[in-house]
Amino acid sequence: MERYDHPVYRDGRLILWHGAWRDRVKPKDQGQSPKDQAQGPKDQRQTAAVPAPAKPSPNSFVLLADPSDACATRLAADFVAAMQAGGASGKILAGGVSAAALGAAVEGDRADLAIAPLDALVADPQASAVWRERAPFIAKLSGEPIEIIAARDVADLRQLAGREVGFGPADSADATSAAALFNALGVAPRPAYEPLADALNDLAAGRLAAVVAVDGRCAPTLAQFGADRHFHELAVRWTPALRSVYAPARLTAKDRPNLIDAAERIDTVAAPRALIALDAAPGSSRAQAAAALTKTFFAGFDRLLVPDKDGAWRDVNLAAEAPWPRLRAAQEWIDAARPASDPSLQTFRAVAHDAASADGGPAAQDSDRLYDSLMQWRGAGQ
Secondary structure, three states: OEEEEEEEEEOOEEEEEEOOOOOOOOOHHHOOOHHHHHHOOHHHOOOOOOOOOOOOOOOEEEEEEOOOOHHHHHHHHHHHHHHHHOOOEEEEEEOOOOHHHHHHHHHOOOOOEEEEEHHHHHHOHHHHHHHOOOOOEEEEOOOEEEEEEEEOOOOOHHHHOOOEEEOOOOOOHHHHHHHHHHHHHOOOOEEEOOOHHHHHHHHHOOOOOEEEEEOHHHOHHHHHOOOOOOEEEOOOOOOHHHOOOOEEEEEOOOOOOOOOOOOOOEEEEEEOEEEEEOOOOOOOHHHHHHHHHHHHHHHOHHHHHOOOOOHHHHHOOOOOOOOOOEOHHHHHHHHHHOOOOOHHHHHHHHHHHHHHHOOOOOOHHHHHHHHHHHHHHHHHHO
16 A cells, blocks of 8 residues: 555545555556566456455444433444345444534545434524535434423523523534523523433532423433422423424323322423434535445345334334425425325325424324324225
């Protein structure tokens, strides 16, 4: 191998070395060197051919995932395994997923894909301006409920204004979603950046007013917290300001028996997560590479629906929309796979959309409307 004497970039990567075979083969019309002539015709002597280097697979990738988010880490492991079964070669990079952390990953050319919180990108005008075209989403993942745990004397999250609240580690999915949510609600607490277990200890000791957790189903420390009944879950009231980014969610005592009373229903919102392609603006070489990965992912998606994979994959709708640009190759795949239009299905979708768009979230009567519409659609398809 020989070192280049000038900077050479390929697909955004700085290439330091090149093979010794480069520029060594003379055109036939130049003839042989005197040394070659002395050794005889090339077709009559044995030559030691230098093998060409193996080209990187277009299906190779690095997936960035938040190490403090156990659910995201599990999804990332499932994704890599499924992609490898489809012929791709991938690995997980543990790191932050805030807008700044994504920028650092791109600057260092360390990752191709990421499992990232869309709410932070959409809600932050500065982040949106930078990433809207450069980080298109491939698939929207299942929404993760945002939980705000506080002492029982805190009855409303507006009481957290100016008080210290545990957001999670800096640059984590929890921290970015917490900041985006409070900003959308017009409430300004003072963030404390620390792991969930430490934050819960500080909450129990009275050093924090509340703690934010996103998708606590993967956090054993949260499941065990609050057995003394001194703490509870705060409701996040649905407002028009949340409609463009979040989806309504509800928690019950089944989810958090230590924090929610048996008769309670705690309304909150689900933070949108997505698989995104990094630095993959339309027409770029990275967009082309992401297109190959997308085809492998979509074609083998059923590998993620087997019992040994995280159940959250079964809630993923590959065609689900988001307030964010989708990778063109992903949209083309979805359009090609889309079945012919079904009027009864379109009616069901319209009813579901109206229910979800209601200012107060889906009301009780919406259940009957949705059920009737779904039965009409199913009956039409039988």
